[in-house]
Amino acid sequence: MATxxxxxxxxxxxxxxxxxxxxxxxxxxxxPHGSPQNxxxxxxxxxxxxxxxxxxxxxxxSAPFTLPPQGAFPSYISPVAAPxxxxxxxxxxxxxxxxxxxxxPYAGLRLGFYMRSCPQAENIIREAVRSGTSKNPxxxxxxxxxxxxxxxxxxxxxxxxxxxxxxxxxxxKLSPPNFPSLRGFEVIDLAKEALExxxxxxxxxxxxxxxxxxxxxxxxxRARINFQMPAGRLDGRVSLSSEALQFLPPPxxxxxxxxxxxxxxxxxxxxxxVLSGAHSxxxxxxxxxTGFLAPNPPAMDPAFAAQLQRKCNVSNDPTVMQDIATPDQxxxxxxxNILKRNVLFASDAALMSxxxxxxxxxxxxxxPSRWEMKFARAMVKMAAIELKTAANGEIRRMCRVINN
Numbered sequence: 091m092a093t094x095x096x097x098x099x100x101x102x103x104x105x106x107x108x109x110x111x112x113x114x115x116x117x118x119x120x121x122p123h124g125s126p127q128n129x130x131x132x133x134x135x136x137x138x139x140x141x142x143x144x145x146x147x148x149x150x151x152s153a154p155f156t157l158p159p160q161g162a163f164p165s166y167i168s169p170v171a172a173p174x175x176x177x178x179x180x181x182x183x184x185x186x187x188x189x190x191x192x193x194x195p196y197a198g199l200r201l202g203f204y205m206r207s208c209p210q211a212e213n214i215i216r217e218a219v220r221s222g223t224s225k226n227p228x229x230x231x232x233x234x235x236x237x238x239x240x241x242x243x244x245x246x247x248x249x250x251x252x253x254x255x256x257x258x259x260x261x262x263k264l265s266p267p268n269f270p271s272l273r274g275f276e277v278i279d280l281a282k283e284a285l286e287x288x289x290x291x292x293x294x295x296x297x298x299x300x301x302x303x304x305x306x307x308x309x310x311x312r313a314r315i316n317f318q319m320p321a322g323r324l325d326g327r328v329s330l331s332s333e334a335l336q337f338l339p340p341p342x343x344x345x346x347x348x349x350x351x352x353x354x355x356x357x358x359x360x361x362x363x364v365l366s367g368a369h370s371x372x373x374x375x376x377x378x379x380t381g382f383l384a385p386n387p388p389a390m391d392p393a394f395a396a397q398l399q400r401k402c403n404v405s406n407d408p409t410v411m412q413d414i415a416t417p418d419q420x421x422x423x424x425x426x427n428i429l430k431r432n433v434l435f436a437s438d439a440a441l442m443s444x445x446x447x448x449x450x451x452x453x454x455x456x457x458p459s460r461w462e463m464k465f466a467r468a469m470v471k472m473a474a475i476e477l478k479t480a481a482n483g484e485i486r487r488m489c490r491v492i493n494n
Contacts, residue, residue, distance in 0.1 A: 196470075196477075198477050198479070199320035199322045199473075200320055200321065200322050201318050201320050201321075203297070203321035203322045204292065204293060204321060207292045208285065208288065208289030208292045208293055210288060210289075211285060211289065211292070211293050214285055214288070215285075215301040215302055215305065216301070216308075218302070219277060219281075219305040219309065220305070221277075221280075222274070222276070222280075223309045223310065224309075227310060228273065228373060229273060229274055229306075230306035230307075230309055230310045230371065230420075231273075231306070231310070231372030231373075232272065232273025232372065233273075233278075233303050234303045234307060234368050234371070235272065235368065235372065236250060236272060236274045236299060236302075236303070237302070237303035237469075237472075237473070238303075238365070238368070239268055239272060239338060240296070240299055241355070241472050241473065241476075242337050242338050242339075242355060242475070243262055243333050243334050244262075244326050244333065244476065245475050245476025246296050246300060246323055246473055246474065246476070247296050247323065247324065247325055247476075248294065248296040248298070248299055248323075248486070249261075249328060250263055250272070250299075250329070250334075251275065251278060251295055251299070251489045251490055252329040252490060252491065252492065253490040253491060255491070258330075260330070260331035261330065261331060262329045262330065262334045263329075264331055265335055267334050267335065267338045267340070271375055271378075274302070274306075277302060279489060281298050281302065282295060282298055282488070282489045286487065290487075291485055292485070293485070294323050294325050294483075294485045294486070295485075295486050295489035296326075296478075297322070300321065300323065300473045301321070303469065304469065307420055307469065310418070310419060310420035311419065311420040311421065311462065314421075314462050315420065315465055316466070317466035317467075317470065320470065320473070323473075323477055323478065323483075324478040324479065324480070324482075324483025324484060324485065325483055325484050325485060325486045326478050326482070326483060327483075327484065327492045337351075337354075337355075339351040339352075341378050341379055341435035341437050342381060342382070342435075342437065343436070343437045343440070344437075344440050345440040345441065345443045345444055348362055348437055348440060349362060355475050355476075356471075357468070357471065357475075359446065359447065359450075360450060360468075361468045362441075362447075363441055363450040363451060364450075364461065364464045364465050364468045365465070365468050365472065366424070366438065366441065367422060367424045367425065367454065367461060367465055368420070369412045369433070369438060370412065370419070370423050370424035371412065371413065371419065372411075373410060373412060374412055374435075375407050375409050376401070376402035376407055376408055376409070378434070378435070379434040379435050379436075382434070382435060382436045382439075383395060383398055383399055389436070389439035389442075390431050390432075390433075390439070391431040394432045398434070410434070412424075413427060414432070415427070421458065422455060422461045424438075425451050425452075425454040425461070428441060428442060428451050428455075429442075429452070429455055
């Protein structure tokens with residue numbers, strides 16, 4: 091009998107423990123661009139798994155789970171008796187509160203930022219990206235690179251989109267790291283045009299760039315990289331070619347230079363290795379890496395080097411695939427290529443020049459799902475670099491020019 095009583099007690103405790111798991115906190119309200127917040131939601135969505143039964147609990151009832159009413163604790167948890175039920179109220183209940191955007195750990199950014207002001211914003215942008223990448227996967231690669239090049243210069247403020255003007259004939263987009271190789275501008279223009287028709291003056295170009303990069307990663311990874319992107323950025327008014335040269339890491343940087351470059355933008359060594367995985371998609375002009383093609387380069391497979399030398403031995407600066415194995419997929423094959431010494435840039439090979447980064451390369455090569463999760467987190471982190479405020483930002487009516 092004593093054994094039976096102990097088993098009953100454990101069964102009851104298991105059911106109570108299952109009942110009082112904390113629910114997911116309610117989303118925080120939408121706030122204006124530039125407002126602070128303190129809580130940290132999870133942004134990352136794993137690839138959709140196959141339906142499976144929930145894990146069983148040997149101490150739990152098979153009845154459907156429901157939260158108990160307030161104060162309904164078992165007697166051995168609290169000796170206070172349950173409150174006396176109140177008569178039903180005849181007052182008219184208040185209208186339901188509409189869903190509110192969730193908070194972000196990055197100042198001024200929130201999940202679901204446009205939930206009220208422009209509910210279709212993210213869908214409109216995703217459709218523009220889907221259309222562009224379905225016609226040319228290279229456009230998706232360009233959108234991811236566009237986001238990176240935007241955030242590393244003047245912060246994530248869409249300054250890379252600004253066209254030259256008589257007052258500023260040399261904006262970022264004409265700087266050597268960006269011109270003529272940077273792509274995806276037409277997708278941003280189409281998305282902005284569609285948004286201005288339904289929500290004029292609501293959605294910033296900087297947020298469009300961030301959402302477009304997120305969506306490009308989703309489509310190019312066959313939906314394996316799937317995450318939410320906080321929004322609330324403002325567009326900058328300054329764009330200088332010289333700053334692109336100053337802040338964007340060139341392909342000949344060594345590891346110490348790369349780490350310092352990322353650290354200046356509040357990104358760490360792991361972010362560097364993880365975000366470099368974007369080199370698994372897209373093309374590169376030969377002029378970007380021919381300096382790495384010295385005779386018998388030690389950091390490059392000889393057969394691969396010979397293939398590149400034949401391809402690039404012309405005068406019109408052709409392009410080559412950055413990943414010859416899966417050129418149209420954003421995947422962890424980039425890290426396998428590093429291990430095989432089949433990468434284009436000295437900065438790629440540099441990731442094997444220290445034990446710490448070499449281990450990270452190995453992990454990403456052999457555990458693709460871990461890299462996918464880390465890539466999503468790093469994209470969100472990068473998308474919060476040096477945000478503009480109301481004092482130095484705006485929401486442009488056209489992404490290529492500042493407002494008058």
